[in-house]
Amino acid sequence: MRQHVNPLSKNFNEIERIPSLIEIFSDPKLNLHLDIGCAAGEFLFDLALENTCWNYLGIEIREQLVKNAKLKLREREIKNLYFAFGNANNILNDVQSECIIKNVKSISFNFPDPWFKKRHYKRRVIQPEFINLLSNSLKRGSLIFIKTDVKNLFEYMDCTITSNFNFKIIEEKDISFFESFNPNKVKTNREKYVIDNGLEIFEEIYIKI
Numbered sequence: 400m401r402q403h404v405n406p407l408s409k410n411f412n413e414i415e416r417i418p419s420l421i422e423i424f425s426d427p428k429l430n431l432h433l434d435i436g437c438a439a440g441e442f443l444f445d446l447a448l449e450n451t452c453w454n455y456l457g458i459e460i461r462e463q464l465v466k467n468a469k470l471k472l473r474e475r476e477i478k479n480l481y482f483a484f485g486n487a488n489n490i491l492n493d494v495q496s497e498c499i500i501k502n503v504k505s506i507s508f509n510f511p512d513p514w515f516k517k518r519h520y521k522r523r524v525i526q527p528e529f530i531n532l533l534s535n536s537l538k539r540g541s542l543i544f545i546k547t548d549v550k551n552l553f554e555y556m557d558c559t560i561t562s563n564f565n566f567k568i569i570e571e572k573d574i575s576f577f578e579s580f581n582p583n584k585v586k587t588n589r590e591k592y593v594i595d596n597g598l599e600i601f602e603e604i605y606i607k608i
């Protein structure tokens with residue numbers, strides 16, 4: 400399976416519309432967390448099984464990973480988890496996603512693809528337009544979590560988010576992790592790899608004000 404796909408390729412112009420919350424979750428009123436670039440979704444499977452009082456939605460651009468995750472979801476009959484395939488920027492930019500974003504309590508960007516070359520920065524998932532979109536649609540108090548082991552990418556994401564005056568950094572001690580989407584601090588696959596290899600993790604949390 401390809402490790403990287405170009406999100407700007409026209410293959411992703413057509414999007415998979417996310418059905419309404421009532422169609423995808425057994426209890427659409429639960430808090431909703433969105434994980435962008437969820438790969439095979441193991442992190443979300445762990446979370447959904449542990450925290451049944453949250454709904455989880457993963458978006459991933461590699462189609463086969465989403466197909467496999469959807470199969471696994473059906474086999475296990477998990478009712479608080481859903482996966483969508485496509486470029487998250489395009490999916491969330493669709494008018495029909497507005498209602499989903501309005502209901503999101505938190506979003507995670509865990510170890511997004513770094514796209515090291517400067518001319519490829521535009522392929523990075525966090526872009527000013529995307530943050531604007533989130534800032535216009537997210538409710539006040541919603542949180543954005545970012546994590547990466549690439550310092551330059553961290554600085555880029557941090558600068559992009561804080562350049563939007565509707566987001567400000569919130570200290571970890573000022574949020575109640577117990578009530579968050581990830582009370583037990585479940586780790587993603589990339590995070591486990593980074594920890595096992597003694598690499599540094601750069602992370603920040605932002606609140607919509």
Ligand SMILES: C[S@@+](CC[C@H](N)C(=O)[O-])C[C@H]1O[C@@H](n2cnc3c(N)ncnc32)[C@H](O)[C@@H]1O
Pocket residue numbers: 402403404406435436437438439458459460461485486487488508509510511512524587588589590
């Ligand atoms: C380095 S992996 C990290 C996977 C996982 N979050 C983790 O921490 O283990 C980044 C993932 O983001 C996906 N991705 C990259 N750009 C994306 C986009 N624009 N929309 C949705 N998914 C994207 C990639 O296909 C890949 O699976």
